[in-house]
Amino acid sequence: MKAYHLNSHAGAGRLVRTDVSKPEPGNSEVRVKVEAASLNYRDLLILDRAGQNELTGRIPLSDGAGVVDAIGSHVAQWRVGDRVAASFFRDWISGPFKSSYVSSSLGGNTMDGMLAEYVVLPATALVPVPAHLSSIEAATLPCAGVTAWHGLVTRGRMGKGDTLLVQGTGGVALFGLQFATALGARAIVISSSDEKLARARALGGSILINYRDTPDWDVALMKATDGAGASHILELGGPGTYDRSLRSVASGGKIIQIGVLTGFGPKPDLARLQWENADIIGVTVGSVEHFTTMNRFLSEHSIHPIVDRIYGFDEVPEAYAHLRSGSHFGKIVVKL
Ligand SMILES: NC(=O)c1ccc[n+]([C@@H]2O[C@H](COP(=O)([O-])OP(=O)(O)OC[C@H]3O[C@@H](n4cnc5c(N)ncnc54)[C@H](OP(=O)(O)O)[C@@H]3O)[C@@H](O)[C@H]2O)c1
Structure with missing residues (x-):
């Protein structure tokens, strides 16, 4: 599958397009075919630290949405074809925040993110995409x-x-x-x-x-x-x-x-x-529970996120540059 990696030796962009093997879900996991990913200011901060060891080879971007493509044998709450988005902290499901959740943020120091054709996540780390939203729109939700x-x-x-x-x-x-x-x-x-x-x-x-x-x-x-x-x-x-x-x-x-x-x-x-x-x-982002409650509100009020521009997978460096320019209004999305 195609993906991007962070790499300190890749010139100013520090983003390397790469091909890696498609991940297989474990018993309690789900594989998602990512249809869109979105950028946040955090992704610029991470890109600027890409020379640091723990980030080398890491797949960036916390935010993405797509379709369930395969499920593990113990997964009951999802079916192949369900439209889902990933929650920012893989491990913060509900209840109060714990500092131990920090290391479970997607696309951060310790966990791969969503800028890949397929991702595997625990079944508990996903939320359904509201029916009135496209995957492009849903990809803007998890962090911002x-x-x-x-x-x-x-x-x-x-x-x-x-x-x-x-x-x-x-x-x-x-x-x-x-x-x-x-x-x-x-x-x-x-x-x-x-x-x-x-x-x-x-x-x-x-x-x-x-x-x-x-x-x-x-x-x-x-x-x-x-x-x-x-x-x-x-x-x-x-x-x-x-x-x-x-x-x-x-x-x-x-x-x-x-x-x-x-x-x-x-x-x-x-x-x-x-x-x-x-x-x-x-505030540091939120839980799966916050995400689910927000999605209900978005549906009740027919709110569509404001998407500034959509880039193709080959244009990821341009998408980052656009974010850095500060000229955007709302969210910048990469379509896979
Ligand atoms: N704590 C958390 O969990 C959390 C989660 C998400 C984001 N954040 C942080 O929240 C901030 C916003 O994130 P984002 O992803 O929404 O950023 P973003 O989309 O990149 O927003 C950038 C915009 O902020 C405005 N801006 C820049 N400097 C400003 C200033 N001095 N005064 C007022 N507005 C200014 C500009 O808008 P105009 O062109 O209209 O002026 C600029 O286009 C970032 O610092 C990010 O790291 C924190």
Whole structure:
């Protein structure tokens, strides 16, 4: 079967197209014929570390969807032909997070990912694809969709009357925007581009701020909300946005700490949390249970993920370059 490997010696791309043998499922496993895989910002961070030993030879990308192609003898919940997506953490099925799940993330340091024609996974690590979604759309869900859902809805309890701030118009941000719109919450979008803000308005964004033209976007946000601020903030930027997020949070609000778009290691002044009785919720993607609950919501509200561009299997380096450019709106997908 065809696949991509990470390789430190493959030039700037560090992605090598390769042929490897098709994996066979064990008794409790399922083989999935991958139809589409999607890219996340995490995949750029991993590509940039591709020289490190544990990543050499690893198949990248956590996110993918396809069709069950073969099942192990003990597998009862799947049939050949079922449409499925893989969950980000192979081992986080339900219940609270445990740090031991970290090493089960697909396409990370220790586990192969979805950029291959076939993958084998435990039967418990898959979810059914909602009937209204194509495999291309379903491939966008496991990391960005589940992260926004787990942070904003499961933990953040966002609902009608709330005000969400999303930072930028990438994968996690647009899922957050779509969830806010469906739940009847007001959405504030900040972006580098007026054209992207116009598209965000069409998805339900009602307060739109260009953070290039208005670097003090927290001041603009406070003005636009009559001093109330945002009850929910998808904190995606890290050090470059954290202080402004803290200055934008409403009384009793929640900062959902997720991203590192401007780097690692924010050292914010957290005093305002205390004066506003606000919370920080740290999120690392989510479980199979979160994924399943989100899919029910997507079906009930007929939500289709926003796909920016679809690349062919031969064009994977171009797909990564497009993600790195930051010019995308929503998700970038590779069709197998
Ligand atoms: N904790 C977790 O479990 C988890 C899960 C998923 C993602 N993440 C993190 O969340 C972040 C977003 O991931 P993603 O995959 O959605 O990324 P993405 O699709 O690559 O989003 C990139 C977009 O973010 C916006 N952006 C960049 N710098 C910004 C800034 N300084 N202020 C505001 N917006 C900015 C830009 O949008 P505009 O062009 O519109 O400005 C850019 O196009 C990443 O840091 C990722 O590592 C964490």
